[in-house]
Amino acid sequence: MQSVMTHVLLNCPEIQSYVNLFVNTWGNEAIYTEFSKWLRNYVYDEYSSVQHLQLVKEVALGPESQVLIMNKYYVNGFKFQTEEVSRNKKTNNSGVYIQGDADGTGQTIEYYGAIQEIIELRYSGWPNKKIVLFRCEWFDPSHRGTKMDHQHNIIEVKHTKKYRSYDSFIIAQNVKQVYYASYPLRRDKADWWVVIKSKSKPVGRIETDNILDVAYQNDVAIVQQEVDVELETTLQHP
Template sequence: MRVAYRAREMSNFDSYYFESDVPCLRNRPNRHGDGGIIDHLAPPFSIFNYPGKGGPKYTPKRKLTEMELNSATTHVLLNCPEVQPYHSYFVGTYGNDVVYSRFSDWFKEHVHNPVNVVDVVNVQFLRDISWGPDHRVRIMSKYFINGYKFHTEEWSKGKKTNNSGVWVKGEGDINYYGVLQEIIELEYIVGWPKKKLVIFRCKWYDPDSSGTKVHPQYKIIEINHTRQYRFYDLFIIAQNVKQVYYVPYPLCKNKSSWRVVIKTKPVGEWRLRMHWM
């Protein structure tokens, strides 16, 4: 058995010296791959139409509530690079506290006013996305993106592995950890080309010290699974998410509410340590 593993490791290492068109283990598509297939009717543009692969079965479409639709629309706008100048202007004028309640409506009115046209190149794109996505969305139970395989919490129940843990880097030193609840495909039906975007609806844990801790010496990250994020900010764009696992303390009764965060790396990613002589 050890001889077989040694031969596999040697052949895989040697494959890095082959030409890129030589079929080998290194360039074989991995089972967690997103396919990398580009739809010519919906080419990647800005944050939209990012390569990813959903599970083989879609559930019927469901309708987003008004609260969900507004939150998803605003989150997408705030993460779109072309919208950042408008966001900065809005915050400077009205403040940061009303972004989720007013920004999407203000943005739509602002970009449709010819007087406010500044970005001539992207003005039509900005007007198209200002209408927001269709309120009827597709729901998936699993999704492959950036070398990760994500499952919803419900889909992971009873499985040998759990792929519903997520984390995303916030501003400064703040990281947000949570559990994937729903995989949603948004479709923007106004304008051409077609624009689609997959977002995750997550249950987030409290990022404050009462909900998230980092050991000062060993840098072990712990989250309190009984404490949730208090703001209504459920959604995150799929391509920005990384995967984690949560491991309980089996013998520490005083830590029954705490879970250790184990970060994973994408399948197919190689990290080499360089030692200089």
Template sequence: MFNTVMDVAGKTKDNVKTRLDLPEHCRRPELHLQESTNNKLLKPKASDSFTMEQKRKICEWVESLKIPDGYDSNLGKRVDSERGILHGMKSHDCHVFMKQLLPIAFCGLPENIWKPMAEISLFFKDLCSSTLRVQNLVRMAKNIVVISNKLEKILPPGFFDVMEHLLIHLVHEALLGGPVQYRWMYHFERSIGKSKRGIKNKHRVKGYPIDMMLLGMILQYNHYQSSTNRVYNSENAATFDQFFKDISWGPITVHTMSQYNVNGFKFSKEKYLENKKTNNSGVWVKGDDGNQNENVDYFGVLPEILELEYSGWPIKRIVLFQCKWFDPTSRGTRELKQHNIIEVKHTRKYEAYDPFIIAQNAKQVYYAHYPLRRDKSDWWVVIKTKPMGRVEVEIELDVAYQNEISSVHQVVDAELEMNLEHPDHILEEVNREELDMPTNMEKDEEETFEEDDWIDEEETSEDDACEWIDDEETSEEDE
């Protein structure tokens, strides 16, 4: 699909020979080859393919992407901006592009073309979820038939082979075998690669264990905004123990950190990543809006990582993230539920002052802008990541892992406009010698058969058939 939409020479299925088959197999007159008055063969550009200028913008966008460490390989090395292609992508690179980046990269296509491609991307994203529900799989089995039919109305017939038909059976395979991510080879390949690199790199970022009792005490201490005199007051001796008295003095030391590993994610502060190809500063946390709504998503970036140490024994340490939040209201955060796309307006910030969160509550995201949509220059797409080396199990009352559960929306619009002509009406010249096609002059000079000649041949063939039948009857009499 990528090679066809990007119109990669030698790999696209929308080639000249495919256009020759369209009059016979498809009702797409706007895509038929045209012959000019000077005997030049012209191929109308399809609306599902990009121009060279658009392809180069997409390549520049891929090259500028900054994704977290270990999430994917450096896609910037796979870019050839001169030819407008991506080359040398590994299977996992294609997997990430298909699931996460395809709806963003192809946003410049017409709406009726972009929607089916966004739906096929969401299909793979739901299929690869860590938790699959039977009712969602049943709905996916119905949707993939409709989505495939939409794509057949857009892409050339030569694109569809047994691999595209395989999508219909993947849902039934998931019903029998369970979530796909527990059956593929990426985990083992990553573990082997990590073992090979482990000897060369001795540096590892350490994370200190956190005491949940300490968290509760600190939150209680912040709730009172109380003073040390209140804690050490003899009247309150039964209320506060020595543990709470130690933290009431406040932290004795505060250390800043450039990186911190927690919850299977590797976080880095924003300034540390200025000259790097990766970005680990995207933060996502669940919270409330102060109006009894406790299921609000807060997205932001990480300027500082702080480690606080308190006096007394045992040693008490806690790590806090100081974050810059985007506006969580509808003016700064919106969701396209049909395609499961979340956007944040990076020019709008959270008005309230509430920058600190406990590191153990943070999850990681990264942001990508739209390469071909000037009307969405202020909006970034939020792409959530999964922790490395961990398997998250759904808890009945825990809503923090809902993004890992497949959420399938019914495909509503099953019909598609049949006009697939490019909006700019671009005509590309075709080399006739590659097809061995005659010109108009040569066509007139070709020999033609008269209608009587075809009839005589048919009559002759019928006579031969009669003779063949007589031979059979004679052989039966002889027996």
């Protein structure tokens, strides 16, 4: 929960000045262990004369104790599911990726992973404030776990090599959807998956949790057609 709270705070524009103040005093290394506790004490210091926005006060208190756990969620026009729910289904909607900071060479690092849990947090106060986060398991973004063939526009991830250093939580609105395709005829590629990025948004729909999976058949057909084209044109091997 502390990691969740910290991730939300670091992505809240109204909190950035507090983050800078904390880092200047305690350094970056202490953010994930101390920042959320420091912020609450700082904002609610009865001896301080600093005036804080009401939103800052409410967010500094942290989310309500009741947390909603879901196994699927609709955002940015896509249907996301946890890896457990997607397992053994014809289509898998648990793949995600997000762009990180640039590395030493100036190249932007892309993180690829799979959703393990979908969490909705609610904060007290008015207006009502809620936010949805995906807890993901990420693949190693280094050359040992991620390969990029720029000539043929192919990205591969080693699904057996996980990356534990990256923040496991991500705000749902910030992720993009990907699909992973295996190499069924290549034993030497058993540990590797090809990344297929979703290029277009599915058609609009009424979003409800009480709808049968067959209602998404139209979306599945579109995705399957895209996947088939990708496999046919870019994944040929001798």
